[in-house]
Amino acid sequence: MSIKPxxxxxxxxxxxxxxxxxxxGKAKTIQEMDQAIAHGIEQLWNQ
Known part of the structure; x- marks a missing residue:
């Protein structure tokens, strides 16, 4: 028997x-990306 993905x-x-x-535009720093992610999570959490 032969199995193929x-x-x-x-x-x-x-x-x-x-x-x-x-x-x-200017490349975002890791800190800027982390802040944006935290802001997005906060917005979702407070809906």
Missing amino acids: KKVFPVTQLSDVTQCSKYI
Whole structure:
């Protein structure tokens, strides 16, 4: 008996998924990202 994995997703290239990240601006620092995540969690928690 031979078991083959099922292909769930088609093969993609990096260029296929980077088109949605056309952010133009200064790169965010880790601290800025952590603050944004904490703010988002706080907003969700207080709904």
